[in-house]
Every structure is written in structure tokens, then in C-alpha cells.
Amino acid sequence: MSKAVVTVVGKDKPGIIAGVSKTLAEHNINILDVSQTIMGDIFTMSMLVSLEELEGQFNALQDDLNTLGESLGVTIHTQREEIFDAMSKV
Structure with a gap:
């Protein structure tokens, strides 16, 4: 199975998870696993996604x-x- 790792880091605000999920869905990508945390006001997220059905x-x-x-x-x-x-x- 072809997979990818998506990482997101930045100042926390509403809409980050929604925006990333929406963009992945538009490319027909399935999220296999996700981990997210907020450290102070810094948002971090890692996703493992499947590229099997990637459109484009x-x-x-x-x-x-x-x-x-x-x-x-x-x-x-x-x-x-x-x-x-x-x-x-490495």
C-alpha cells in the first residue's frame, strides 16, 4: 500500500483539522491514523494517509x-x- 506522512505545525486556530481533512478528501485520500496535540498555543498534527486512491x-x-x-x-x-x-x- 502506498502511504504518505502529513505533518502540520503552527499557531493553533479553528479550522486546521477541517481544512487538511477537506483537502485530503478532495484528492480521494483516506486518513489511516492521526495524532494531534496543542503545546501552549502551538498546534501539531501528524497523519498517515493512504495514496491508493489518489486522484491526480x-x-x-x-x-x-x-x-x-x-x-x-x-x-x-x-x-x-x-x-x-x-x-x-539516517
Whole structure:
């Protein structure tokens, strides 16, 4: 199964989870696991998502999430699981 890790970090505000979830749904992406916490006023979230039914190109998904992040004032990183795994082994 092709998967990706989506991380979100920024100042907490309403709509972050809704915006990310909506954008993933628009690309037909299923959320497999999610962890989120608020440290002081900083929001952090990590998601493991399935790319099995991804509609369109992975780069288009990254672009859409980056644009969303800019509008919400958060940073969103999206990496394929195999790249994330390789980076964590270094």
C-alpha cells in the first residue's frame, strides 16, 4: 500500500483539522491514523494517509496542502512513507 506522512505545525486556530481533512478528501485520500496535540498555543498534527486512491499527481496534492497551509498560517509537509522512512534511518 502506498502511504504518505502529513505533518502540520503552527499557531493553533479553528479550522486546521477541517481544512487538511477537506483537502485530503478532495484528492480521494483516506486518513489511516492521526495524532494531534496543542503545546501552549502551538498546534501539531501528524497523519498517515493512504495514496491508493489518489486522484491526480502527488505533486498537486503537495501544492494544494502548501497553499492551504499558507492560508491558515501553518506549515504542512507531505512526504511519501518510503522517503520518510529513509530519512529517519539516517
